[in-house]
Every structure is written in structure tokens, then in C-alpha cells.
Amino acid sequence: MSGPLRLVVFDVDGTLVNSQSHILVSMRQTFDDLALPVPEDQAILQGIGLSLPELMARLVPDADANVHEALAIRYKELSYARHATVGRDAESPFYPGMRDVLEQLRKDDFTLLATATGKSRRGLNRMIAHHGLHGYFQSTQVADDHPSKPHPSMLLSALSETGVDAENAIMIGDTSFDMAMGKAAGMATIAVSWGYHPISHLAENAIVESAEDLMTALNLWMERLA
Structure with a gap:
């Protein structure tokens, strides 16, 4: 398909890969290790996509920033170790x-x-290596380098790195954070129904219910740009 240069940006957890079990197990252990009450699964899942310190701040709002940072560090350690042993x-x-x-x-x-x-960055690199995705992504934006979603910093950097105009780019994600981030960057958005936010949180966006539907929607979007 010809036309202007286009950019399709994907969220990862909850959009490309189903890491729910891994995230919940690692998060429960993180809170146990720091002797804190374990949050409800739904509270954890609805915060996925935020940077870890911001997610921890949502889960334990009465704790101070040092506790949030300690939780984030411990989660990273446990997540890395679990990926190495479970596969x-x-x-x-x-x-x-x-x-x-x-x-x-x-x-x-x-x-x-x-x-x-x-x-x-380490987590994304590990996922790319495990799934053999080297060379698939021309820009890889991660939480280490940017403010948390829904701030558009990640998308603005992706646009700058690829030289694509915002009107020729689209954000694909499963959370309201992804959708708000895409809109803040001036991009089109498509929400997937199989991720971690309920459809009620995504109702103001185009929503697809399968990978096949997503590909159809993307083809229509590209045809409109051509």
C-alpha cells in the first residue's frame, strides 16, 4: 500500500502480549516482601501501563515516595527473575x-x-529477544525515559525518531491511558477489548475485539491516508 509514511505504535502488555499472570504473581510477591497489604487484582490490572512509581502511588496512596520507589525496584527484581526461570x-x-x-x-x-x-528498557528488550522481534520496531519508547502515560512524551519521541507526522500515526492500546496519550499527541487511536481496562473505560474510542478486526481497521485507516 502506497501513500505517506505511516507509524503504527503499539502498547505491549495487554495489547501485544498477555502478561497478566506474570504481573499479578510478581506484584503480590512484591507487596509481601515489603510487608504491605496486597492490592486487589483488579486495582493492579487497571494501573498497568503507568510507570511503576505512579502505579505504586495509586495502589498505596497513603505511603510516601520512598515506599513507592522501593516497591517499584522490588517489582523489577522479581519480574526479571521470574521471566528468567518461567520463560x-x-x-x-x-x-x-x-x-x-x-x-x-x-x-x-x-x-x-x-x-x-x-x-x-530491560523488560522490553527481554520481550523482544524472547519473541524474536529484533528489527520489527523502528522506535522503542519505554517508561525509563519518559513521564508516565498518559503524557504524550513517548509518542512525540517516536514521531520525531521516525519522521512521521502525527496525522499519519496511530496508537494501539488496551487502556484509557494509551488512548489519552494518543489523543494528546494528535494521533488516531484504536482500543483493543482483550486487555486490562474494561470496555466502559474505552467507550469514546474505536474498539476492536480481535486481531483480525484490528488488521481490518488498520487497513481502512491506511486507505484513508493514501
């Missing part, structure tokens, strides 16, 4: 059809791919 396919597999979406998009000479994720 990628046990707890962070691709959602059905999402690998095929990436494969189709990367074949298009006019389409570039990027990530905008609450993961750390």
Missing part, C-alpha cells in the same frame, strides 16, 4: 493473531512500527 510462553504469550498483525504491517514499505510501553 516467555508460559506467562507472556502473544494474544491470538497479534504476531500475524505485526508480520503483515512490517511487509508494508510505507509503514513503520513502534512501541510505547510502561515496561522498562
